[in-house]
Amino acid sequence: MRKLMLLITIGLLLLGIPTLAQDVAPVFCGDLAEADCAILTDSATAMRELRSAVMAFEVEASAANLPDTRPDSLDLRLTGTGSYHLSGTSDLFTNPNALLENPEALPQMLADLLRSVSGDLTLTVFFGDNVIALASQGGTELPQKVGFSARLVEGFGYLNLSKLAELDTTGDLPHGWVGVDLATVVERALGEVFSQGMDFSTLNMNPADPLATMELMSTYSTIERLEDATVNGQTAAVFQTTIDIAGLLTSDAYREMLIQQMEQTGGDFSDADLEAMIDLIGAMYGGFVMQTTQAIGLDDFYVHQMGLILDWPFDISAMMEAFGETPNKAPAIELGLTATVDLSQFNAAPEITAPEDASVISVEEFLRMMGN
Numbered sequence: 280m281r282k283l284m285l286l287i288t289i290g291l292l293l294l295g296i297p298t299l300a301q302d303v304a305p306v307f308c309g310d311l312a313e314a315d316c317a318i319l320t321d322s323a324t325a326m327r328e329l330r331s332a333v334m335a336f337e338v339e340a341s342a343a344n345l346p347d348t349r350p351d352s353l354d355l356r357l358t359g360t361g362s363y364h365l366s367g368t369s370d371l372f373t374n375p376n377a378l379l380e381n382p383e384a385l386p387q388m389l390a391d392l393l394r395s396v397s398g399d400l401t402l403t404v405f406f407g408d409n410v411i412a413l414a415s416q417g418g419t420e421l422p423q424k425v426g427f428s429a430r431l432v433e434g435f436g437y438l439n440l441s442k443l444a445e446l447d448t449t450g451d452l453p454h455g456w457v458g459v460d461l462a463t464v465v466e467r468a469l470g471e472v473f474s475q476g477m478d479f480s481t482l483n484m485n486p487a488d489p490l491a492t493m494e495l496m497s498t499y500s501t502i503e504r505l506e507d508a509t510v511n512g513q514t515a516a517v518f519q520t521t522i523d524i525a526g527l528l529t530s531d532a533y534r535e536m537l538i539q540q541m542e543q544t545g546g547d548f549s550d551a552d553l554e555a556m557i558d559l560i561g562a563m564y565g566g567f568v569m570q571t572t573q574a575i576g577l578d579d580f581y582v583h584q585m586g587l588i589l590d591w592p593f594d595i596s597a598m599m600e601a602f603g604e605t606p607n608k609a610p611a612i613e614l615g616l617t618a619t620v621d622l623s624q625f626n627a628a629p630e631i632t633a634p635e636d637a638s639v640i641s642v643e644e645f646l647r648m649m650g651n
Contacts, residue, residue: 307520309502318516318575325580331364331628336620343613346595354407361400362628390466394434397631401428432633434462439634456637459645467642468649495536499527508574510583511623515574524567528560566592566611581625589616 306323308316336359343352403426406414414421428439437458505517527533534557572586592611640648 307497307500307502309497309500309520311502311504311518315504315516315518318577318580319518321580322573322575322582326582329365329581329625331362331624331626332622333360333362333624333628334620334622335360336618338616338618341613341615343615344610345612346609348413350409350412353410353413355410356405356407357402358405359400359402361398362624362631363399364397364628364631366395366397386466386469389469390434390462393431393436393462393465396431397433398429398431399631400430402426430631430634431461432631434460435633435639436461437634437637453638456634458633458637458639460639460642463642464645468646495530495532496522496527498532499523499530505572508584510574510576513576513578515576515583517572517574519570519572522569522571524569525561525564528564528567529557562594564591565594566590579625581622583622585620585622587616587618589614591615 306316306319308319311319336357338355338357340355340357341353345351345353403424405424406421411421411423426442430437435458437456439456441454500520500522502518502520505519508515508517537557538553568590570588572584573582574584575581576583591614593614594611596608596611
């Protein structure tokens with residue numbers, strides 16, 4: 280099972296590796312007019328150079344047809360505000376090829392990335408009545424909503440537990456800001472996982488041809504320009520992209536690309552391993568469709584608003600069949616997600632600092648708490 284999940288992860292990452300390997304990611308324009316494609320290209324350049332911004336977002340998530348559960352549907356809504364700063368010192372910023380050239384350095388690169396990003400987040404979670412009803416069956420009384428705040432500063436992660444502590448009936452959860460050296464935690468935890476798994480020193484991570492990958496993705500993607508909108512006092516071009524994720528991941532072309540990449544890695548994966556991974560990916564993502572929108576200011580070319588819609592019929596029966604089991608036929612679990620993100624104060628976000636009254640947990644203590 281561990282090898283199979285590693286195979287699945289590698290297979291899904293193959294779509295992102297070719298883009299990561301390029302200094303300038305290609306812009307997907309589909310059948311758009313040349314002028315519309317120029318807007319997307321200019322926007323990609325502006326966003327790549329962006330180092331800070333303020334954001335506000337809202338996310339709605341739902342699940343229906345849950346097996347053996349009453350109620351058989353769940354709903355959540357999240358709203359939040361935040362900001363971020365990028366220092367650009369991580370190799371993943373300055374040298375996108377670094378991971379491909381030295382994959383065993385991933386723990387260090389992720390740690391450096393965390394130290395290169397500062398973030399501030401305030402989040403409120405609204406529980407649907409069905410979620411509250413389901414929790415009550417297990418003896419947990421949920422409120423209508425709960426909120427918390429988090430920060431990331433110089434690799435240290437901080438979480439304000441005061442609101443979350445209100446949900447802890449035992450009274451064991453501390454109040455106030457609690458922090459940990461998150462970058463070091465990630466570096467040590469991932470390093471330990473890698474030391475027990477694949478030998479990355481023999482792994483050849485040469486990516487597939489980026490142009491071929493983009494061509495494959497474009498086969499299962501469509502993009503169109505919608506009616507213009509007004510954002511922050513300027514006209515914005517609105518683009519909508521629809522991606523048939525299921526069609527892409529189960530296509531013969533993707534299968535061939537996956538086989539080619541697996542042969543390049545030199546990993547000890549049999550034909551049976553590869554077939555199992557392909558079957559499982561097809562079962563997991565059958566019917567999965569993703570739609571994104573972006574509103575691009577025609578004066579500054581920043582993306583002022585982004586939208587995401589996911590529609591995923593998760594077929595447990597098909598997954599069990601992929602594992603060679605005979606399942607009881609059941610309707611697919613309907614998973615849905617919609618999200619909108621508004622961006623502002625480009626390159627002018629407020630400074631993010633560590634909470635003055637935070638209690639910092641040692642890395643060793645944190646890893647013990649996590650069971651490592």
